[in-house]
Amino acid sequence: MIGERRKFNRLGEDGRRAALIAAAIALISEGGPATATVRAIAERAGVTPGLIRHYFTTKEALMRAAYAQVMDAMTQASVDVLASTPNRPQARLAVFVAASLRPPVVDSRAMGLWAGFLHQMREDSEMRAVHEASYLHYRDLLQGLIAALPRVADAGQLRADAIACNAVIDGLWLEGSALPDAFRPGELVRIGLRSVSAILGLDLMAEMPERGI
Template sequence: MSRKAFRRLTLDERKRSLLEATLSCVAQHGLKGATVRRIAEEAGVTAGLLRHYFGSKNDLVTSAYAYLIGQLTADAETRARRSVGDANDQLRDFLIANMTTPNLSEEKVSLWATFVGRVRYETDFADIHREGYRDYLALLESLIEPVLAAQGLPHASTDCRRHAIAVNGLIDGLWMEGSLNAGLYSRTLLPDLVTEACERLLGLPQGSLSGGQQHK
């Protein structure tokens, strides 16, 4: 289920509430402890209604994983596309959205870790992970390409793909450690760290993304 599928899910508020209840139960009780009965109680519905929408617990859990991945991507994309500035502003706002709430969340990174542990062994989870990663890279490429072009830097599709893979790795690392909030540093450092590091990865002039930014 891709980011596009996630967007279709949001059109049905009942289905969305069931997916959010599932994530809440998985966060509290783990995948095994998130029984159909508990999820139904969390959502305030009957187990029969859950089965009507999803058929089985596996369908419900895999849909919840797709919803989580789509939610993280869509929230950051919304911040970027809402920017009233130029391509640099859009990329900067996307980066910062991943380093601030609601995306920066101990619960969300813990949920992600719970689900991603099944990617290696279960086809449904692997397919969701692969498609979510593909969507995320495509989005990053679309944000990176005009920034490189404006600076007169190489911006062919192969260049943008390589940069997107590197920037995704940067975001993932800071997002995971920042969300867990181990107390080694303040989370307020993250927006500056991610934008400054992205400048270096893309070969942009210092301050292109980080200079004079206002954290939202």
Template sequence: MTDGPSRRKFRREGEERRRQDLIEATLDCVAERGLQGATVRAIALRAGVTAGLIRHYFPGKEELLQAAYAAIVGRMTEQAKAALAMEGAGPRRRLAAFVAANLGPPVVDARVFSLWAGFIGRASSDPALATAHREGYLGFRDEVEALVGEVLRAEGRAAGKAELRRHAIAINAIIDGLWIEGCLAGDIFEPGELVEIAIATVEALLGLNLREEEKT
């Protein structure tokens, strides 16, 4: 009786791992061949499986590309959110750390940018991909909005939903613009220069010193 549930659990874990392997193979193919060159056959060859096995997990190439794009956007957000695990840090320092994490490795990366740009170029003609992009953008913006809300509440500043939304849109734009600069021409900037510019700009927007220790 105990073997049945154990086997089923193992199978679920194995299938999820294989699905992730197919997504990684798709990203490798897109990086090397572009979206057009990332055929089901090429992806299968890269993953070391048959095209028929891919169709067991994804109905077709479009669904596989959508899953790959969602994976890369989600990964970038999670990598930045990892910077929030700061023992004893207050809201201001957490927001500063989040901004900084979005403007350094592994988020700032030429390969990641190339993948992102390729998918974005296709979004206008692929409604499902456009939806994945919208969800990724809104998820990231929600994260920024929550962080800004924590900062302003800690300062005793009341901020309505509309104000927080505007701040989140602006901060997202600051990060996006500098992220593109860093990915495309990171060698022309001084170490930490983009992070410094981003944090200083966010500080000016909020009227706060994010790197100053909070009063306890």
């Protein structure tokens, strides 16, 4: 423990804050929110409980930061694939949807963390605000990809399409993360692409001929 604390103390301000968030996420992943007490988080991070208050005014504030990091990481994993995707609107949308329905986004640990935060979301308006921000960030990215497609759609239609496509992706993500052995390889991706294609009136599967789906 002494060695861990010395290592921790060499971190900068950002590193210390990140280490506390990582400790909270690890504890929630292992045993749910009840295991992520201030004492347990401090012990996992190798600091005294009092130091947590230096970075987060309350434990709830730390939980919000942890939730935001989990959600942002999943969204970023879907965004990252766009860097190596041809600059064709349908191809970019197809790989974005596919990435959202594959590991590391589809993951039982991530789903467990998401579920663990739900109770706090019901009781904490600030946690709901964090959830809303993460939801809208992903949906706005999705809507931007949909808006780039070569079709005619006004702002209202684009919004409705993004909400519908996001709902399909969310539902498949939840089931795939909760029951990873219930689906054949690539099945979630195929269903997701076909469902989004049906909503938008196009064929995203044609953009994925060599991706093992």
